[in-house]
Amino acid sequence: AQKVTQAQTEISVVEKEDVTLDCVYETRDTTYYLFWYKQPPSGELVFLIRRNSFDEQNEISGRYSWNFQKSTSSFNFTITASQVVDSAVYFCALSEAIGANSKLTFGKGITLSVRP
Amino acid sequence: KAGVTQTPRYLIKTRGQQVTLSCSPISGHRSVSWYQQTPGQGLQFLFEYFSETQRNKGNFPGRFSGRQFSNSRSEMNVSTLELGDSALYLCASSPHREYTEAFFGQGTRLTVV
Numbered sequence: 001a002q003k004v005t006q007a008q009t010e011i012s013v014v015e016k017e018d019v020t021l022d023c024v025y026e027t028r029d030t031t032y033y034l035f036w037y038k039q040p041p042s043g044e045l046v047f048l049i050r051r052n053s054f055d056e057q058n059e060i061s062g063r064y065s066w067n068f069q070k071s072t073s074s075f076n077f078t079i080t081a082s083q084v085v086d087s088a089v090y091f092c093a094l095s096e097a098i099g100a101n102s103k104l105t106f107g108k109g110i111t112l113s114v115r116p
Numbered sequence: 117k118a119g120v121t122q123t124p125r126y127l128i129k130t131r132g133q134q135v136t137l138s139c140s141p142i143s144g145h146r147s148v149s150w151y152q153q154t155p156g157q158g159l160q161f162l163f164e165y166f167s168e169t170q171r172n173k174g175n176f177p178g179r180f181s182g183r184q185f186s187n188s189r190s191e192m193n194v195s196t197l198e199l200g201d202s203a204l205y206l207c208a209s210s211p212h213r214e215y216t217e218a219f220f221g222q223g224t225r226l227t228v229v
Binding site for chain 2 (some may be wrong): 050
């Protein structure tokens with residue numbers, strides 16, 4: 001069975017601090033896909049990134065970066081120079097199928113609060 | 117381009133009743149998935165539809181059902197409501213099943229009293 005663990009439940013930082021959100025996953029599949037989503041107070045989930053199990057290259061997109069390590073089954077997300085607008089709940093998710101609209105197994109989410 | 121539209125946004129029902137939630141995907145999107153979000157269980161996959169066919173189903177009782185119409189709009193139905201069905205129900209659409217990104221609606225908040 002697939003499982004995603006986000007051990008951190010709530011993180012509070014001051015604006016401009018860097019923050020890392022941890023994600024550990026379990027799967028018996030050799031091919032799988034990992035996702036990060038952001039859920040602002042309005043409720044909709046906003047897609048941030050997808051990685052596949054064959055590509056361990058880390059990625060940077062603006063203030064966001066992701067560190068995927070198969071050896072430790074981790075897919076961590078770092079926000080550099082956090083801003084108040086980054087306050088949201090962040091979910092890590094896992095899928096055995098290629099599409100983001102396939103069956104996703106989500107972690108419990110991490111509530112990030114960025115204080116001015 | 118309009119986003120994913122879910123109606124109604126809020127709903128209050130009594131135990132034992134049934135409810136139908138609606139999801140209009142982004143124009144041109146043919147894949148629709150549904151998720152239930154509760155404080156205790158988090159986000160859980162309900163089902164996925166593509167071209168009017170259910171392609172995948174989560175681990176929910178038969179009281180939860182869904183369908184997709186030829187225009188890709190989708191509905192989900194919950195019969196014999198229980199207090200534990202109170203949740204935010206989220207719908208997501210994408211152009212096809214293998215697409216990288218899914219676009220979520222703002223959800224329907226169902227309260228069962």
